[in-house]
Every structure is written in C-alpha cells, then in structure tokens.
Amino acid sequence: MALTGLRVIELAGLAPAPFCGMILADFGARVIRVDRTKVSMTVDTQARGKQSVALNLKSPKAVAVLKRLCVQSDVVLEPYRKGVMEKMGLGPEDLLKENPRLIYARLTGYGQSGSYAKAAGHDINYLALSGLLSMLGRSSEKPYAPLNLVADFAGGGLMCAFGIVLALLERSRSGQGQIIDASMVEGAAYVGSFMWKSRTLGLWNRPRGENMLDSGAPFYDTYRTSDGKYMAVGAIEPQFYQQLILGLGLDDADLPSQMSVSDWPQLRQTFTQVFATKTQAEWGRIFDGTDACVTPVLSLDEVLSHPHNQARGSFFKDSQGEISPRPAPVLSRSPAEACRTRDPFIGEHTRTVLKEYGFEQAQIEQLLSDGIIECNEAKARL
Numbered sequence: 001m002a003l004t005g006l007r008v009i010e011l012a013g014l015a016p017a018p019f020c021g022m023i024l025a026d027f028g029a030r031v032i033r034v035d036r037t038k039v040s041m042t043v044d045t046q047a048r049g050k051q052s053v054a055l056n057l058k059s060p061k062a063v064a065v066l067k068r069l070c071v072q073s074d075v076v077l078e079p080y081r082k083g084v085m086e087k088m089g090l091g092p093e094d095l096l097k098e099n100p101r102l103i104y105a106r107l108t109g110y111g112q113s114g115s116y117a118k119a120a121g122h123d124i125n126y127l128a129l130s131g132l133l134s135m136l137g138r139s140s141e142k143p144y145a146p147l148n149l150v151a152d153f154a155g156g157g158l159m160c161a162f163g164i165v166l167a168l169l170e171r172s173r174s175g176q177g178q179i180i181d182a183s184m185v186e187g188a189a190y191v192g193s194f195m196w197k198s199r200t201l202g203l204w205n206r207p208r209g210e211n212m213l214d215s216g217a218p219f220y221d222t223y224r225t226s227d228g229k230y231m232a233v234g235a236i237e238p239q240f241y242q243q244l245i246l247g248l249g250l251d252d253a254d255l256p257s258q259m260s261v262s263d264w265p266q267l268r269q270t271f272t273q274v275f276a277t278k279t280q281a282e283w284g285r286i287f288d289g290t291d292a293c294v295t296p297v298l299s300l301d302e303v304l305s306h307p308h309n310q311a312r313g314s315f316f317k318d319s320q321g322e323i324s325p326r327p328a329p330v331l332s333r334s335p336a337e338a339c340r341t342r343d344p345f346i347g348e349h350t351r352t353v354l355k356e357y358g359f360e361q362a363q364i365e366q367l368l369s370d371g372i373i374e375c376n377e378a379k380a381r382l
Ligand SMILES: C[C@H](CCC[C@H](C)C(=O)SCCNC(=O)CCNC(=O)[C@H](O)C(C)(C)COP(=O)(O)OP(=O)(O)OC[C@H]1O[C@@H](n2cnc3c(N)ncnc32)[C@H](O)[C@@H]1OP(=O)(O)O)[C@H]1CC[C@H]2[C@@H]3[C@H](O)C[C@@H]4C[C@H](O)CC[C@]4(C)[C@H]3C[C@H](O)[C@]12C
Pocket: 013, 014, 015, 016, 034, 035, 036, 037, 043, 055, 056, 057, 058, 079, 080, 081, 084, 087, 107, 108, 109, 110, 119, 120, 121, 122, 123, 124, 148, 152
C-alpha cells in the first residue's frame, strides 16, 4: 500500500486525530497510538489497524519512553492544545533535534498561534470561527453544525493526513522533516474555499437558507415520501430539471419558471405534495437510470445493500459485524486495505512495541512494575 513502512506515533485524542491516524493506517502505515494508563475504555472508534501502547506521561520516565518512540518514527501526530507537548519536553525542537527527518503533525482547533490558541473547543466552535457555520441552516432557522463533519473530519483529520503526505513527499527530496500546524478553523475554511470564491457568481447573495445550494431552491432539497423516507433532489441544470419534472408527472407549462426565485416556495409545495404520493422505492424505480439527479436518502445501515454501493464494495462489514465505508480514494495499483479485525485494547501492544524499539526485557518489566507503562496483551487472548 502507498504508506507501507511508514511509522506513525499517534497520541490519543478525541476524534480528529484518531481519524487522521485511521486514514494513515488504512493506506498501510504502522500507527502506534499512545494511550493513558488506568483508563478502562478508549473513545477511539477509528482505531482499526492501529496498535496501542499505554504510557503514564505524567512520569518523566514515560516521557523518555515516548521520546524514544518518536525519534525512531517517521511521524508524530499530537492532538493536544498548544504547549502541552512542550511542557513534557516533547515539543518539535526537542524531537526534531534528535530526528531531523521527523514529521511533527500538530492537529488543533485554532492553530499554534493567535489569541484562541490555548482555548478549549470543539467542531462547532471551529466551524463558527471559519465563517462557514453562518451559512448553514434553513431559512428563518438559526445556524446549525452538520454533525462534527466539517471541522473535526474534513478540515481536521483529513486535512492533517493530507499535510503529512505532502511533508513525506517533500522529505523524499529534501531529506528533512518539518512541523505541520493543522488548525481546524483554517482546514474547514479551506475546504469551504468555494463559498468565498463563488460569491461573484451571486450564489450566496440572499439570506441563509434562501440560496440555490443552502436549501433555498426547491430543485435542490429533500422530500418526504409516502413511507416516511426521503428523496434527495439535485436537479440544477435545465436539462436535468426537465427530467425531474417528467419523473414527477408534472407539466412544465403549468409550473413557474425554474429560476423564478419568488415562486420557489410554491414550487417546493408542489414537489412536496407529489413526492408524498409514492414510496421511496417507487420513486427510486422512476428516477434510477435518469439524469433527474434524484436519489434515495439512505440510512447508515441501508447503504450496504444499495445496488450501486454493492457493485463497488463502497461499504463493508468488519469481523465485529460493524458497517464501515471503505477507504477513499481507490488507488488502482496500491489500494488501501482497511483492517477488519477488532480494534486494539489499551496497552495491548506495549510490550511488543517497546521490544521492537530497542527496550530490553528487564527495562520493560521495571517500567511495568513502576506503573510507567501498562501491558494488556493478556486481555487480547481472552
Ligand atoms: C470523542 C467524541 C466526539 C468528540 C467530537 C467533538 C465534537 C470534537 O470536536 S473533538 C475535537 C476537540 N478539539 C481538539 O482536538 C483540538 C485540540 N485539542 C484541544 O484543544 C484539547 O485537547 C481539548 C480541548 C480537546 C481537551 O483539552 P484538555 O484540557 O482535556 O487536554 P489538553 O489541554 O489537550 O492536554 C492534554 C492533557 O492530557 C495529558 N496527557 C495526554 N496523554 C497522556 C498520557 N498518556 N498519560 C498522562 N497524561 C496524558 C497531557 O499531559 C495534558 O495534561 P495537562 O493538561 O496537565 O498539560 C466525544 C463525544 C461525547 C464524548 C463522551 C461524553 O462527553 C460522555 C463521557 C464524558 C467523560 O468525561 C469522558 C467519557 C465520555 C464517554 C465522552 C467520551 C468522548 O469524549 C465523547 C464520546
């Protein structure tokens, strides 16, 4: 796989960094997640393919162990607020001095500088500061965050993974590592560059929820079907819009013009009434195979059985029976292979990893008896 042979130390975080680590693991990297000790469960639900080492970083001896792991690795991925790693003596200056090839990825909400750099926050806060949250929400409703998708994942974990791959590519020429300052505010905004760049097209010159792509247009929205499910309509271009009207059994001559914004409420009402007359499956049979840009709104479980997704293997069930999207994009010659076995227990690989990174058996036993590390391989054999 593309990242085979890459060694990544992922310090356990909440969601963005674990997603970044999962992407790297899916594409072949060896990702060693450093967990806290004395913790019964991990919140890392994106742990497939990772190994877990448990270290009590409140102890200088554990910090020394982590330093040894980092300087013998290609990437360190840290999810903490600004200054935490420096406080432990594990800042970029400390580690890059010993390993100039190290790629030091810092995934934070606000970045390593600025007045918010040390502030706590979550996806919605970062999305708010990015400017994008102000555009999200139906007309006359307050802004809402689309799950924690945009800042945590698109602008955070994925953007950080992209940065790591860029730094690896650059290192193949320069031989030098570098620091990646991945701010989720900036990552989210960057993902949303189109919103700024398309203002000259007049796409966003009406209030929130009244524009074409923000639920204002009736031909770009969702509609409830008779069985309580929904269809998604994205018939923007006139030729596709005509196929939508045809599929709905309507006559264009009886309707207001597609782009008559003042008539959009009336058009939406007409579409709402018509979509309510058939089930989602019936509408699927009408629109499948056309260019009307109408698709069923599928649940997280329904995606697995949809014919298109099935034909591509877009989703899979792991050994625990859990559905997951397959890694994207698909590389023709070196595709990702998502691990399908269970996630690691906290500390399951502590002993294995420390041995591999040069610790003697006696050292490991001493660290264990001193409570510096935790070894839970036994749990894995149960
Ligand atoms: C995981 C579910 C989904 C969450 C998504 C949410 C919407 C997000 O947006 S996540 C993105 C958060 N932001 C960032 O990641 C940006 C960068 N990080 C930060 O800004 C901060 O880390 C922080 C604000 C997120 C947290 O700050 P905190 O003060 O806690 O920590 P830091 O300042 O970073 O310092 C880290 C300290 O930890 C020490 N450390 C680190 N490693 C070790 C170690 N191995 N050993 C010892 N010590 C270690 C380090 O030294 C630092 O110490 P100091 O501070 O002394 O320097 C979640 C959605 C719902 C959640 C669940 C719910 O809330 C209920 C439960 C609540 C319970 O409290 C926890 C379990 C829950 C089940 C909870 C679990 C999950 O959080 C959720 C499922």
